[in-house]
Amino acid sequence: MLYQILSITLKDLKVLFKDRGGIVVLFLMPAMFILVMTNALGGVFDTGGSNNPTPLLVVNLDTGELAAEAIADLGTVDGLKIETSYDGETVTRELAEGLIRDGERRVAIVFPADFSSRILARATDPDAPAAVVAFIADPAAGAQFLGPVQGAVQGFILRTASYAQAPGQIGIAFEDMAAEADSQAAPFIAQIGEAFVERLENGDGLGGEVTESPVTFETVAPADFKVEQFPNAAQQNVPGYTLFGVFFIAQVLGISILREKQEGTFRRLLIAPVPRAALLIGKLLPYYLVNLIQVALMFAVGVIVFGMTLGNDWMALIVITLAASAASTGLGLLVASVGRTPEQIGGLSSLLVITLAALGGVMVPSFVMPPFMQTLSKISPHAWALAGYQDVIVRGLDTMAVMPEVGALLLFAAAFFGVAVWKFRFE
Amino acid sequence: MTNIVEVHDLRKQYGEFEAVKGLNFVINRGEIFGFLGPNGAGKTTTISMLSTLLPPTGGAATVCSFDLVRQPGEIKKRIGLVPQELALYPTLSARDNLEFFGSIYGLRGKELRERVNWTLELVGLADRAKDRIDQYSGGMKRRINIAAGLLHRPEILFLDEPTVGVDPQSRNHIFDNVERLNKEGLTILYTTHYMEEAERLCDRVAIVDQGRIIALDTPKALIDSLGGGIIHLGVNGKGEAVAEQARLLAAVKSIRRLDGMVEIETRRAQEALVGVLEVANRLDANVTSLEILKPNLETVFLHLTGKTLRD
Numbered sequence: 001m002l003y004q005i006l007s008i009t010l011k012d013l014k015v016l017f018k019d020r021g022g023i024v025v026l027f028l029m030p031a032m033f034i035l036v037m038t039n040a041l042g043g044v045f046d047t048g049g050s051n052n053p054t055p056l057l058v059v060n061l062d063t064g065e066l067a068a069e070a071i072a073d074l075g076t077v078d079g080l081k082i083e084t085s086y087d088g089e090t091v092t093r094e095l096a097e098g099l100i101r102d103g104e105r106r107v108a109i110v111f112p113a114d115f116s117s118r119i120l121a122r123a124t125d126p127d128a129p130a131a132v133v134a135f136i137a138d139p140a141a142g143a144q145f146l147g148p149v150q151g152a153v154q155g156f157i158l159r160t161a162s163y164a165q166a167p168g169q170i171g172i173a174f175e176d177m178a179a180e181a182d183s184q185a186a187p188f189i190a191q192i193g194e195a196f197v198e199r200l201e202n203g204d205g206l207g208g209e210v211t212e213s214p215v216t217f218e219t220v221a222p223a224d225f226k227v228e229q230f231p232n233a234a235q236q237n238v239p240g241y242t243l244f245g246v247f248f249i250a251q252v253l254g255i256s257i258l259r260e261k262q263e264g265t266f267r268r269l270l271i272a273p274v275p276r277a278a279l280l281i282g283k284l285l286p287y288y289l290v291n292l293i294q295v296a297l298m299f300a301v302g303v304i305v306f307g308m309t310l311g312n313d314w315m316a317l318i319v320i321t322l323a324a325s326a327a328s329t330g331l332g333l334l335v336a337s338v339g340r341t342p343e344q345i346g347g348l349s350s351l352l353v354i355t356l357a358a359l360g361g362v363m364v365p366s367f368v369m370p371p372f373m374q375t376l377s378k379i380s381p382h383a384w385a386l387a388g389y390q391d392v393i394v395r396g397l398d399t400m401a402v403m404p405e406v407g408a409l410l411l412f413a414a415a416f417f418g419v420a421v422w423k424f425r426f427e
Numbered sequence: 428m429t430n431i432v433e434v435h436d437l438r439k440q441y442g443e444f445e446a447v448k449g450l451n452f453v454i455n456r457g458e459i460f461g462f463l464g465p466n467g468a469g470k471t472t473t474i475s476m477l478s479t480l481l482p483p484t485g486g487a488a489t490v491c492s493f494d495l496v497r498q499p500g501e502i503k504k505r506i507g508l509v510p511q512e513l514a515l516y517p518t519l520s521a522r523d524n525l526e527f528f529g530s531i532y533g534l535r536g537k538e539l540r541e542r543v544n545w546t547l548e549l550v551g552l553a554d555r556a557k558d559r560i561d562q563y564s565g566g567m568k569r570r571i572n573i574a575a576g577l578l579h580r581p582e583i584l585f586l587d588e589p590t591v592g593v594d595p596q597s598r599n600h601i602f603d604n605v606e607r608l609n610k611e612g613l614t615i616l617y618t619t620h621y622m623e624e625a626e627r628l629c630d631r632v633a634i635v636d637q638g639r640i641i642a643l644d645t646p647k648a649l650i651d652s653l654g655g656g657i658i659h660l661g662v663n664g665k666g667e668a669v670a671e672q673a674r675l676l677a678a679v680k681s682i683r684r685l686d687g688m689v690e691i692e693t694r695r696a697q698e699a700l701v702g703v704l705e706v707a708n709r710l711d712a713n714v715t716s717l718e719i720l721k722p723n724l725e726t727v728f729l730h731l732t733g734k735t736l737r738d
Contacts, residue, residue, distance in 0.1 A: 007530035011516070011523075018518040264514030268575065271478045272531045273503040427480070 001278045008269075008282025009289075012256065016286060022252050026290060030245025030298050038237040038306055053081040054149055057096040057108035057136075060084060064116020070160040071111075077152055093134075100138050107149055110134040119161045123168030133157060167200040231365070231394045238302030239389035240362040243382050245298065246291050246328050247357065251349035253287045253332030258345055261427075276426055284329045291325035311392035316399040320392070323409035324385040330416030331381075337423040356380040361387075384408040431456040431491055431583050431614050432477065438485030439472050439638075446472045448638035449486065454583070454616060459609050461629030461646075462618040463724060465734070469638040470618040471511060474585045477616070478508045491582050504532075507581030511588045513568045514575070517561035521552060521571050524560060525578060532579035546574035549607070551600055566597020573604060583614040590624060602628060622724035626650075634728055641731050646724060653722040654680045655696035657730060660689045660703060661716030669703070669712050676702040685733065688716075692730065696721075 016022055056074070060067050075082045084091055086099065096108035111133055112118075118131035135153070137146050174193020178186045260266040260283075269279055299317075302308035310317060331352065339345035357363060359373075360382025366374050377383040388405030391397040432454035439447040447469045454460040462470045475481040477490055479499040487494070493501040515524050525543040534542055547553040550570035560568060569589060576584055586605070590598045605628055609615055619625055625632045626646045634642040634649070642649055655678070662669050670682045670689045678699035680692045693699035696719060707714050720726045728734075 003533065003535065004531050007527060011519070011527040014523060015516055015518055263517075264510045264512035265516060267480060267510050268508065268514045268528060269531065270480055271503055271506065271508050272528075273500055273533075274531050 001275060004274050005278050005282040005285065008274075008279065009285040012283065012286040013289070015256070016252070016290065025248055025252060026245060026294060027297065029248065030241045030294065031301055033241035033244060034238050034298060034301055035305065037241060038233045038302075053079050054107070054145075055081045055083055055105055056149065056153070057086070057091050057099065057105050058082055058084050059091050059093050059096055059108065059110040061113045062111045062115040063113050064120070066116040066119055066160055066164050067111035069164075070157045073156045073160060074153065077156065080149070080152060093136075096136060100136060103138070106138040107146065108136040109153055110136065116164070119164050120168065123165035124172060131161070167197045170200065171197040231390050234302055234306035234308040235390060235394050236365055238298060238306065238308055239386055239393065240357075240382075242295055242298035242302075243324060243360070243385050243389075244353070244357045244362050245294050246324060246385075247331060247353045247382065248349075249287050249291055249294075249328050250332035250335050250353055251346060253284070253329060254335035254339055254345040254349055255342055256287075257283060257333075257336035258339065258342060270426060280333070280421070280424075284333060287332060288325050288329050291328055292321060295321045295325075309393060311394075311396050313392055313398040316392045316397070316402050317389065319399055319406050320385060320388040320402055320409070323406045323413065324381065324388075326413035327381040327385070327409050327416060330413045330420060333420035333424070334416045337420045337425070357382050359383065360385075378408075381409055381412040384412070429456045430454065432460075432488065432616070434477075434486070434488045436486035437473070437476060437483055437488055439469075439476060439481060440484040446638055447476070447483075450638075450640055452633055452640060452643060454614060455630075456582075456614055457609070457612055458630040459605065459615045459617055459628050461625040461632035462616065462635055463620065463622060463625045463629075463632050463728070464618075464635035465620055465728075468620075468635040470635055471587055472638075473635075474508070474587050474616065474618060478506055478585055479503055504579075505582045507576035507579065507584040509573050509576040509584065509586045509589055511591065513560075513572050515560045515568065515571060518559060520557050520559055521547065521563070521574075522556040524571065525575060528575045529578040534579065542578045542580075546577050549577070549604060550574045564594065564597070566593045566600070569593050569597060570600060570604075573601065577608070581613070583616065584608070586615060586617045588618055588620070590619070590621065622728070626724055632724065634724070634731065636728075636732050642727065649724060649727045650722045653692060653726055653730060655693040655699065656722045657720040657726055658691040658693060658696065658700055658703060659685075659716070659718040659720065660691065660707070660714065661687065662689060662707065663713035663715050665707075665710050665712035668710050669707050672706045672710065673699075673703045676706075678702060690730075 058071055058074070060071060062068070071082060071084065074080060083105075086095060089095065091108070093108075093110050096105070096110070099105040100108060112131065115131045115133070118129060121128040122130060133153075135150060137150075171193055174189060174196065178189040178193065181189050257266075260269070274282075299308075299310065303310065332349075335345055335349045335352070339348050357380075359377050360366075360380030361369070361377055362382050366377050366383060366386075369377065384405045388402040388409075391402050391405070430453040432452075434450050434452050437447060437450040438445065450469075450473060452460075462473065464470055472481065476483050476495065477488060479495065479502050482496065487496075489495065490502045491505040493505075495502065516527070519527070522543060525546060526539060529539045529542055543556075544553065547556050550573060552567060552570055552574075555563070555567065560571065563571070569592075573586070573589060576586075589601055589605075593601065602624070605615060605617065617625070617628060629646060631644060632642075632646050632649060633640045642652075644652075660669070666684060666687065666689050670684060673679055673689070673691060674682045676699060678693055678695045679702070680694050682689060682691050684690075691699060691703060700719065704714070706712075720729065
């Protein structure tokens with residue numbers, strides 16, 4: 001029986017590798033998706049991170065010093081790249097608008113000439129006009145992109161303004177206190193106020209050791225939650241589109257079985273003294289092996305082309321791959337069992353594979369989906385497999401940690417095989 | 428002579444439609460047994476049942492002394508099937524195809540190579556063994572199709588319409604192969620709707636129509652049963668009278684009326700023709716058509732069913 005299984009497997013591998021269309025679907029298609037989508041979506045996944053900061057054009061028309069201080073502060077923000085010149089040319093409002101129009105940049109800020117003077121005037125005169133910083137943005141950039149940039153810029157400018165206004169406002173406060181004090185204390189209070197303002201104006205601060213920021217933030221998950229860490233473009237697209245290709249085996253396998261039936265070779269196999277189990281195993285095994293080769297090759301593309309790391313536990317990746325491949329070949333047999341024409345099999349497999357991939361977070365990451373879609377995605381084996389891969393390569397988890405995903409994939413495989421064998425027509 | 432196939436009241440029903448309606452026949456070891464009938468007569472269904480592909484819905488059969496329903500595994504080892512369709516992998520070479528089909532019968536190593544070489548020599552395609560099947564002509568594909576059924580030395584070979592769509596050269600090659608294999612002791616069940624093939628190759632022929640065997644004998648006996656042949660005489664108006672008087676002629680075996688026509692089964696065709704035309708002349712009957720059918724299996728089928736094998 002083993003010899004017959006191997007014979008059928010070897011024959012199917014020969015047939016498969018002589019079918020250029022099949023090879024394109026199974027190997028070239030996911031590889032191209034990985035290359036194109038990872039490059040195309042690199043900006044979406046990585047923008048704002050320290051590895052790929054968002055470029056921010058800055059036009060400084062301020063005749064005072066405050067804009068320069070604010071710009072220097074913005075330059076310390078992780079995820080922002082301040083550009084006061086472009087191609088060796090100082091950025092002007094016209095240049096900034098032109099670059100945004102041309103799609104070269106998406107956002108710019110303009111500090112007006114009276115930026116410093118208005119802020120300082122406002123410190124002592126509440127009725128003085130406020131300084132107006134123009135925020136020029138590509139309308140197509142979207143609130144998800146603009147919101148964080150605008151927030152960071154506003155925060156830093158307001159901090160600069162507050163520091164600048166502090167001496168004036170403190171001087172007024174001391175003057176008010178001196179006016180309300182008795183004649184003996186008033187000169188003394190006024191003297192302290194003047195000294196204090198002078199100290200602030202000299203940049204000596206309020207005393208004590210100056211720190212960068214008295215507050216820092218860290219992102220944590222509840223103790224019983226898995227540590228969430230979001231993938232970059234390669235970590236999303238390499239395992240995602242690898243799985244897309246892996247599950248596309250359903251179409252190739254389905255059509256292969258149908259072709260055997262239509263061309264009569266299945267009749268020859270059925271009248272040979274081969275157990276039906278051996279027939280099915282022999283038929284599925286080559287596609288299972290092809291799945292393993294697909295994953296190895298696509299992950300190699302991820303590592304070599306995009307420098308993707310594979311986490312700390314190879315065994316975890318292997319276990320997920322074995323389980324995902326079982327689910328995909330099971331789906332292929334299911335498609336072959338219910339489809340009666342190449343058109344039916346092509347249509348059904350495309351519908352299933354693309355829908356399950358989309359639902360499973362291959363095309364749109366599940367972390368950006370609304371909650372009900374995230375829940376719905378659990379009916380897709382792609383979702384479990386992708387979560388398993390990302391647990392390993394993004395979050396550094398080990399084999400034991402991905403057992404729930406592996407278990408879910410094996411359940412999918414069992415369900416697909418069960419229905420497929422029940423519906424399969426040995427005729 | 429022992430029976431290699433025994434069939435008793437074999438039936439196959441698909442829902443309301445009964446494709447095979449109670450067949451009874453035996454195939455002797457070493458003979459070429461023909462199944463002659465038009466498309467849809469139930470030939471392929473019968474072969475599918477005898478080769479264990481389809482379970483019968485009634486009756487019983489043994490193949491190589493094993494029960495069709497209870498011992499399909501034993502039967503599978505001993506039979507070869509050459510299906511009507513080209514059951515080959517078109518992108519693989521002839522040798523790859525044959526090695527694969529041999530291997531699923533458990534052949535391996537030197538024995539497998541020898542059997543593959545033998546079948547390639549037999550069908551005359553040893554020099555094209557490395558070519559892909561989809562580069563072969565239709566006739567060459569048919570020959571490899573036959574070779575694939577012979578690799579494991581079956582005791583009986585089921586050949587299902589092996590010459591459909593084949594050029595004359597390949598057809599003759601196939602005939603030669605069938606005769607040679609039979610001489611070497613292989614029993615063959617040969618289905619066809621070409622009466623010339625059945626006449627040339629078969630020791631006995633079962634004529635099948637609508638799921639039933641309507642005649643079974645040697646080709647010669649079946650043809651002889653028609654005597655001198657059949658005359659179809661179209662007569663305008665006085666058909667009944669012509670038939671009545673022609674029935675009295677010594678050269679006429681039997682007469683029946685068919686849609687505006689008189690069918691005359693003759694003992695001696697020429698003598699009967701002269702007599703029948705004299706009768707028509709004497710009765711002043713208007714003869715509108717005249718057809719003389721030489722006795723052969725086609726004529727036998729026509730006589731038995733009122734239709735041609737290609738209908």
